[in-house]
Amino acid sequence: MTHHQTTDQTPVGQSSNCLSAVGVAKLQRIAAQFSSGADITAVEAFGSGNINDTFLVTVKNISQPRFVLQRINTHVFRQPQLVMQNMSIFTCHVRDRLQRSPLARRWEVPRVLLTHEGDDHWIESDESVWRAISFIEGSESFDAMHDVDHAREVGYALGTFHSLISDLPPDQLADTLEGFHITPRYLQHYEQVLATTTVNLSSEVTYGLQFVRDRAEWCSVLEHAKAGGKLPLRLMHGDPKVNNVMFDCSTGKAVSVIDLDTVKPGLVHYDIGDCLRSGCNPIGEETEQWETVYFEPDLCQGILQGYLSVAKAFLTNHDYDYLFDAIRLIAFELGLRFLTDHLAGNVYFKVKHRDHNLMRALVQFQLTQSIESQETVIRSLIAEMR
Ligand code: GN1
Ligand code: MG
Numbered sequence: 001m002t003h004h005q006t007t008d009q010t011p012v013g014q015s016s017n018c019l020s021a022v023g024v025a026k027l028q029r030i031a032a033q034f035s036s037g038a039d040i041t042a043v044e045a046f047g048s049g050n051i052n053d054t055f056l057v058t059v060k061n062i063s064q065p066r067f068v069l070q071r072i073n074t075h076v077f078r079q080p081q082l083v084m085q086n087m088s089i090f091t092c093h094v095r096d097r098l099q100r101s102p103l104a105r106r107w108e109v110p111r112v113l114l115t116h117e118g119d120d121h122w123i124e125s126d127e128s129v130w131r132a133i134s135f136i137e138g139s140e141s142f143d144a145m146h147d148v149d150h151a152r153e154v155g156y157a158l159g160t161f162h163s164l165i166s167d168l169p170p171d172q173l174a175d176t177l178e179g180f181h182i183t184p185r186y187l188q189h190y191e192q193v194l195a196t197t198t199v200n201l202s203s204e205v206t207y208g209l210q211f212v213r214d215r216a217e218w219c220s221v222l223e224h225a226k227a228g229g230k231l232p233l234r235l236m237h238g239d240p241k242v243n244n245v246m247f248d249c250s251t252g253k254a255v256s257v258i259d260l261d262t263v264k265p266g267l268v269h270y271d272i273g274d275c276l277r278s279g280c281n282p283i284g285e286e287t288e289q290w291e292t293v294y295f296e297p298d299l300c301q302g303i304l305q306g307y308l309s310v311a312k313a314f315l316t317n318h319d320y321d322y323l324f325d326a327i328r329l330i331a332f333e334l335g336l337r338f339l340t341d342h343l344a345g346n347v348y349f350k351v352k353h354r355d356h357n358l359m360r361a362l363v364q365f366q367l368t369q370s371i372e373s374q375e376t377v378i379r380s381l382i383a384e385m386r
Helices: 018-022 024-032 080-100 148-165 183-196 203-213 218-227 268-279 297-311 317-321 323-343 356-373 375-385
Strands: 040-045 053-059 066-072 129-134 234-236 245-248 254-257 264-266
Touching: 018 024, 018 040, 018 053, 024 040, 024 053, 024 066, 080 129, 080 148, 148 234, 148 245, 148 254, 148 268, 148 297, 183 203, 183 218, 183 323, 203 323, 203 356, 218 323, 234 268, 264 268, 268 297, 268 323, 297 375, 317 323, 323 356, 323 375, 356 375
Parallel strands: none
Antiparallel strands: 040 053, 053 066, 066 129, 234 264, 245 254
C-alpha cells in the first residue's frame, strides 16, 4: 500500500533520490513560495512517478496542513506553462460542473496553489520549474488492486473523470506532449534509436526486438480508426494508472483521479488501456520476475463494469469495437517506450539501474502476451457488457 499522489519526475535519466539531489533548504524555500505565509514543517520525497520530482510539504495550517510540490520535468514537458494552463481550464470546468450538478457521492478535484505573486508556477534561478497542488486529505492510493470491488471503484473513477469533461470541447486544451500515445510514432522513434544504439544486444533485448517486429503492422490500429473517423478525438487524462486514483481512507470509495499533467486531446481508449494494463497486472509494473506477469480478467471485468456504469451514456458502438485492441495496445506501447529508452541509454524515464527500462519493457511485453492469449475471454466479457 502506498500513500502517494503520483505524478511524474526529475531531469531526464536521473535516479530517484530527488530530496538529496535538490537539497532540503532549497526545497523549503521553494515550498514557501506556495505556502501563503504558513511555516513549512517538513518536505519529504513523495510517490513513485517516472518523470517529475514530487514532494509532500507539511505546513502549520489547520485547514490545509499538506500540499504536493513538484518540479516539472521540462525535458518532457517543454512548455510547462501550457501544462498549467490546461490544468486550470480543466479544474475550473469540473468545479463549475460539480457545483451546478453535484454527484451523489464525494468527488474531489485537486487545486492548483498560487505563489505570493499569484502565479501558477515558480521558476527558480537555475531555471527549474515548480508548481504546487492541494493534497486530498483523508485519501490514499494503491499500486495494486486488492479485489473486484476495488477494481469497480477504479473503473467508476475513470468513467466519472471522462464524464465530467465530456462537455468541454477538446480544442480548449493545448497539446502539451506531442505524439503522446500515438503508437506508430513511438515505433518510428524506436527504429531511429535502434539504428544507432550502442547497447549490448543480449538475449532479452533480442527477444524484445522480435516482440516489436511481430506487432509492428498492427500497432497503428487506433490511429487508423481515428483517421477513419471511427473514434472521435476527446479529452483524456493520459495517465490514469491505478495508483493515480485516490480512495477515501474511511469509506474505501474512489474520490479523485490525480496527476493532471497529460489531460489533453486524445482517445478515451488510451485511458481505458492504461487503466487496465496497470490495474489488471497484480504483480505490478516494477517487478523483476517478468516471466510471472499475467493479466487478470476478473479485475478487467470489474474495472470495465465500474467504467461503463458511467460511460455507457457516451460510448458509441465503434468505441466498444476497439476496446480489446486498446487493452492490448497500451501495454505493448509502454513496453515499446521502455525498450526504446533502454536502447537510447535511459534518457526519458527515471531509472534505478542500467537495465531498469529493459526489465520494465519485458514486464509490459509479458502482459501483452497474456492479454493476447486471453483474447476470447476478454472479448466475450466486453460483449456481455455492451
Ligand atoms: C510515466 O511519471 P508517471 O509515473 O506519472 C509516463 C506514463 C507511463 C508511466 C508508466 C508523461 O508516468 O506515460 O504510463 O510512466 N508519463 C509520461 O509508469 O511519459
Ligand atoms: Mg503521470
